[in-house]
Amino acid sequence: MPRKVLAVSAHIGDEIMGCGGTLLRHVRAGDAVRVVVLGEGWTSRTRSLEKGLEAVDLDAFEEQARGALSKLSISDVVFHRLPDNRFDRAPLLDIVKVIEREKAEFDPDTVYTNTMIDLGIDQRTTARAVATAFRPLPGERTSEILTFEVRSSTEWDYGLSGQQFAPNCFVNIARTLDAKLEALRALQTEARPWPHSRSIEAVAHHARGRGASVGLEAAEAYFVLRSVRKDD
Numbered sequence: 001m002p003r004k005v006l007a008v009s010a011h012i013g014d015e016i017m018g019c020g021g022t023l024l025r026h027v028r029a030g031d032a033v034r035v036v037v038l039g040e041g042w043t044s045r046t047r048s049l050e051k052g053l054e055a056v057d058l059d060a061f062e063e064q065a066r067g068a069l070s071k072l073s074i075s076d077v078v079f080h081r082l083p084d085n086r087f088d089r090a091p092l093l094d095i096v097k098v099i100e101r102e103k104a105e106f107d108p109d110t111v112y113t114n115t116m117i118d119l120g121i122d123q124r125t126t127a128r129a130v131a132t133a134f135r136p137l138p139g140e141r142t143s144e145i146l147t148f149e150v151r152s153s154t155e156w157d158y159g160l161s162g163q164q165f166a167p168n169c170f171v172n173i174a175r176t177l178d179a180k181l182e183a184l185r186a187l188q189t190e191a192r193p194w195p196h197s198r199s200i201e202a203v204a205h206h207a208r209g210r211g212a213s214v215g216l217e218a219a220e221a222y223f224v225l226r227s228v229r230k231d232d
Helices: 016-029 048-056 058-070 093-104 119-132 177-186 200-212
Strands: 002-008 030-040 075-083 112-113 144-148 169-172 220-225
Touching: 002 016, 002 093, 002 119, 016 030, 016 058, 016 112, 016 144, 016 169, 016 177, 016 220, 030 058, 030 093, 030 119, 058 075, 058 177, 075 093, 093 119, 112 119, 119 144, 119 220, 169 200, 177 200
Parallel strands: 002 030, 002 112, 030 075, 112 144
Antiparallel strands: 144 220, 169 220
């Protein structure tokens, strides 16, 4: 039976690096896939928020993201433009309410999102907000919540969060890795030249390393936050 899959990412590109190959697998299986990007992902790269808003056309930035996600056959994309690297300045409840609205509209079975074990404040806040919006109250329909890693963010936490990302779920992306890399190439503002951790080569090596750790050619790795098996 087709499933409804929601990917909630802090920044444009997080979902491609973290679960892009898996999302394409869902699409090919006939599942409905929606991507929700909470942050605008740009203005912290400049000296001030005001200059950042002047320096980038967010519409064009988001259009580039749509083009990248089209490489994964995903067209259902929603942007919310929360201020980059400033999620901690907003009440957590406000971010939770954004996610709850998406939840109510899309009604997903499965959710992929960032991990709390991450250097980025936006990624950590996203993980906590998703966990709050999808808390397991009676009647909760969402049965799976999985957190993903993001290159040049998750591994750079170096244990500062008090933990290391220790995946307990692996998805074979041998047949979708090439499309994932094409999507990252299309996201020109996010990919970096080798030997940066976010380079095409590094992402490919990492996927193959994750795969080899469980006997696969390539894989994406997740920490399962919750998985509930319900009676039919």
